[in-house]
Amino acid sequence: MRLSRFFLPILRDNPKEAEIVSHRLMLRAGMIRQESAGIYAWLPMGLRVLDKINRIIREEQNRSGAVELLMPTIQSADLWRESGRYDAYGKEMLRIADRHEREMLFGPTNEEMITEIFRASVKSYKDLPLNLYHIQWKFRDEVRPRFGVMRGREFLMKDAYSFDLDQAGARHAYNRMFVAYLRTFNRLGLTAIPMRADTGPIGGDLSHEFIILADTGESEVFADRQVLDQPIPAVDTDFENVAELDAIVKAWTTPYAATSEMHDAALYETIPNERRVSARGIEVGHIFYFGTKYSEPMKATVTGPDGRETPVHMGSYGIGSSRLVAALIEAFHDENGIVWPQSVAPFDVSLLNLKIGDAGTDETCATLYKALTARGLDVLYDDRDERPGAKFATADLIGSPWQVMVGPKSLAEGKVELKRRKTGERQLLSVEDAVLALTA
RNA sequence: CGGGGCUUAGCGCAGUCUGGUAGCGCAUCUGCUUUGGGAGCAGAGGGUCGCAAGUUCAAAUCUUGCAGCCCCGACCA
Numbered sequence: 001m002r003l004s005r006f007f008l009p010i011l012r013d014n015p016k017e018a019e020i021v022s023h024r025l026m027l028r029a030g031m032i033r034q035e036s037a038g039i040y041a042w043l044p045m046g047l048r049v050l051d052k053i054n055r056i057i058r059e060e061q062n063r064s065g066a067v068e069l070l071m072p073t074i075q076s077a078d079l080w081r082e083s084g085r086y087d088a089y090g091k092e093m094l095r096i097a098d099r100h101e102r103e104m105l106f107g108p109t110n111e112e113m114i115t116e117i118f119r120a121s122v123k124s125y126k127d128l129p130l131n132l133y134h135i136q137w138k139f140r141d142e143v144r145p146r147f148g149v150m151r152g153r154e155f156l157m158k159d160a161y162s163f164d165l166d167q168a169g170a171r172h173a174y175n176r177m178f179v180a181y182l183r184t185f186n187r188l189g190l191t192a193i194p195m196r197a198d199t200g201p202i203g204g205d206l207s208h209e210f211i212i213l214a215d216t217g218e219s220e221v222f223a224d225r226q227v228l229d230q231p232i233p234a235v236d237t238d239f240e241n242v243a244e245l246d247a248i249v250k251a252w253t254t255p256y257a258a259t260s261e262m263h264d265a266a267l268y269e270t271i272p273n274e275r276r277v278s279a280r281g282i283e284v285g286h287i288f289y290f291g292t293k294y295s296e297p298m299k300a301t302v303t304g305p306d307g308r309e310t311p312v313h314m315g316s317y318g319i320g321s322s323r324l325v326a327a328l329i330e331a332f333h334d335e336n337g338i339v340w341p342q343s344v345a346p347f348d349v350s351l352l353n354l355k356i357g358d359a360g361t362d363e364t365c366a367t368l369y370k371a372l373t374a375r376g377l378d379v380l381y382d383d384r385d386e387r388p389g390a391k392f393a394t395a396d397l398i399g400s401p402w403q404v405m406v407g408p409k410s411l412a413e414g415k416v417e418l419k420r421r422k423t424g425e426r427q428l429l430s431v432e433d434a435v436l437a438l439t440a
Numbered sequence: 441c442g443g444g445g446c447u448u449a450g451c452g453c454a455g456u457c458u459g460g461u462a463g464c465g466c467a468u469c470u471g472c473u474u475u476g477g478g479a480g481c482a483g484a485g486g487g488u489c490g491c492a493a494g495u496u497c498a499a500a501u502c503u504u505g506c507a508g509c510c511c512c513g514a515c516c517a
Contacts, residue, residue, distance in 0.1 A: 012466065012478070013452050017510050037509065091441095092516080109517085143441065143515065157517055209517095218516090286517060320517040354476060389477040396477090407476055417476090 001347070003382045003394075007044050009033075010394060020216045022329035023148030025338050029398050031325070038145025038153030045398065046325065048346035048378075050156065053321050053328075054135055056187050056343060057158050064180035064239050066131040066160050071113050073137050077103035079112045082298050092140045106139040111294050111316060114161040118312070119300035125165045128302065128312070129173055133160030135321065149322045150282070151218075156322040162315045165304060167291070170313035174206055174289050175245040177317040179233045181210055181285050182252070186232040188324065189341030190331060192284060193227055195257045199288060206315070209259060210285035214330040217280035222268050224255040225275040259283075282327045289315040338399030339422050347380040348372075349438060350400040354388045354407030361406045364416065364431060368404060371431075375439045396421065404434055 009030040017034075018024040026032050031046030042050060058068065074096070080086035086093075086105075094106040107113070114132055122130065135158045145153045162173035178194065185192035192210040199207040211221055230252050238244055256271055258264065259281070268276065295301065295311035304310050332339045342348065349372055353365040365381060372379045380400060382391045388407065395403045403419040410417050415428040418437055429437060 009450085011451060015451070016446090016453095019511075034509090138517075140516070144511095144513090146511085151516080155517065159517085283517070318517050323517065352476095356475095358475095387475055387477090387479060389475090389479080392477045394478085405476075409476060 001378070001380050003380055004384050006380070008398075009043065010397065018148065020147050020150070020330070021333055022150065022216075022326040025329050025333060025397070026148055026326065029338060032149060034148075036153075038142060038151070040149055040152060040154070045346050049325050049328075049340070049344055050321060052344040052346070053188060053324050054156075054158070057135065057184055057319055057321060060180045060184040060187070061133050061158065061160060063183075063235075064131075064176045065129075066133045066177075066180075068134060069117075069132055070134045071107075071110050071117070071136060073107055073139070074104050075107045075110075075113055077105055079116055080105065083112050083115075083294055084297060085112065092142065094139050094141050107136075108138055108140045109316075109318075110134070110136075110159055111161065111314075112298065115294045115298045115300045115314070118161075118163055119295075119298065122163070122300075123302055125302050125304045129162065129164045129169055131160055131162040131173060131176070133158060133317075147216075148326055150326040152322065155320060158319040158321055160317040162317070163295075163300075163312045164314075165302065165310070165312065167289075167313055170289050170291070170315055171206065172242050172245065174287065174315050175242075175249045176239050177287050177315070178208065178249050178252070179237060179239070179245055181287065181317075181319070182232055182248075183235075183237075184319065185210060185212070185284065187343055188328065189343055190284070190328065191228065193221070193223055193257050193281070194252055195221060195223070195259050196253075196262045197259065197286065197288070198261055199290075206289035208253070208287055209283050210287075210319075211259065211281035211283055212327055212331060213277075213279045214282050214327065215280055216330055217282040219281050219283060220260040220263075221258070221277075221279055221281040222260075222263050223257040223277045223279075224271045225277050227252065227255040227257050228277075230255075282323070282330065283320075284324055284327050285317075285319045287315065287317040289313070333399075336393075337397035340399045340401060342401050345399065345401050346378070347398070347400045348377040349379045349402045349404060350395040350398070351379050351381045352388075352391045352395060352403060352405045353381070353383055354391065354405060354409075356383060356385045358408055360411050361408060364406050364411060368406065368416070368431060368434065371435045372438060375435070377438060402438060404438075 011028045014024050015027050018027055030043050032040045035041050077086050093108055096104045098104050138157050139154050142153050145151055164170040164173050190212050192212050194208040194210050197207040197209040233248050291313050292311040295314055301309045301311050329338055353361050355361045369379055369381050401421055405417040416434050417426055418429055418434050419426045
């Protein structure tokens with residue numbers, strides 16, 4: 001992509017409303033634009049990151065056996081009356097009347113709808129287990145949206161719903177998602193800690209929040225450092241293997257880890273001092289098992305092997321993709337801007353032509369651009385007629401993992417300069433070696 | 441939902457107290473010079489001063505009402 005042809009409205013100054021670093025940087029790097037309180041337009045740079053995150057989420061959901069579909073954002077109030085949540089949900093639900101005065105709503109979550117879809121088609125235990133997910137915009141009319149897309153009213157969420165014949169099956173479904181989440185966050189470059197979460201009236205121990213540590217996080221968290229040493233489940237993990245998954249989940253949930261709501265100070269005190277971690281965190285995922293809470297009132301039943309109709313056991317599993325964009329920036333930035341992990345970077349390489357109009361730099365950049373894109377890299381070529389300083393500042397701000405700087409100075413020696421955004425480390429290389437270094 | 445604050449050009453702000461017809465920096469456009477960490481000079485364009493009503497010869501400025509937005513707290517992917 002040529003920067004001169006891209007849409008990248010960069011702000012030089014910090015907008016005054018942005019208090020936390022991810023919000024400031026997202027606005028400054030031209031990733032989002034606020035349209036209303038808690039409602040944002042995703043500009044090209046932001047959308048690229050969102051798409052990369054979603055791609056990883058999809059791959060891991062699919063790997064774990066979940067199946068993607070897409071449900072609408074607008075739902076009928078009648079569906080929510082069946083579960084009893086239409087009145088219970090309160091003002092956080094955005095309620096809409098259509099032209100026929102039918103009561104509609106902008107979905108804050110999809111348990112009711114997925115249960116309706118399930119019960120319409122699935123009648124036998126033989127079709128279980130089933131896990132359906134989608135990545136769709138949600139709307140929750142928060143009292144106080146804040147921190148940009150970290151707590152927006154409209155947000156993009158991956159939500160999966162599992163259906164099983166019994167509680168044992170549901171636990172395995174839960175474990176599959178648990179493992180998929182560990183892999184997903186790891187691939188995003190994040191260290192996410194699963195923490196015991198409140199299960200509400202259902203009870204039991206089957207609810208975990210996945211929290212990444214960050215000073216600006218909204219939750220206060222306590223953990224045993226040992227949880228950080230757990231290995232991430234491998235790519236060839238067998239999601240059908242009940243015992244294997246159970247062992248992984250057990251290993252991850254044995255060391256102490258809890259948010260302030262679930263914190264057990266006495267238990268925490270028994271951890272050796274040097275292993276205690278007390279920090280702030282951002283919730284990026286939440287999974288829970290809720291049994292027959294929806295399947296019973298909504299009559300989502302299957303016929304079991306014994307010939308009896310029984311309500312299915314369900315769980316739901318959410319990842320806030322739009323929030324993750326902000327969470328990633330909170331985790332990866334420095335004083336000059338964003339420092340994207342390779343896996344979600346909007347562009348792999350920023351190519352800077354330090355002197356547009358110079359035959360040598362123009363030609364070398366054209367060669368590099370062609371070679372790198374041909375090898376599958378996303379390259380943002382800064383071909384604007386700007387001074388070098390402005391290009392350096394832009395490249396640092398938008399945070400591509402690599403920068404290739406082509407100027408008359410290094411070109412006189414037949415070299416270009418390769419800079420690693422994360423460390424600032426630079427090396428002078430020939431064009432060929434630079435291509436090799438970037439595609440190795 | 442309680443408390444506080446803000447709204448003037450794309451962004452950041454001054455002007456409001458004390459009414460007289462809108463200004464600064466950055467950004468944008470043109471020209472020349474410049475070119476390895478956000479250049480210099482010269483010129484130019486861009487504003488229903490959040491909206492509405494009122495007071496007045498005259499309102500960004502005073503009065504009233506409304507709206508939007510932000511921050512702090514209680515609640516949430």
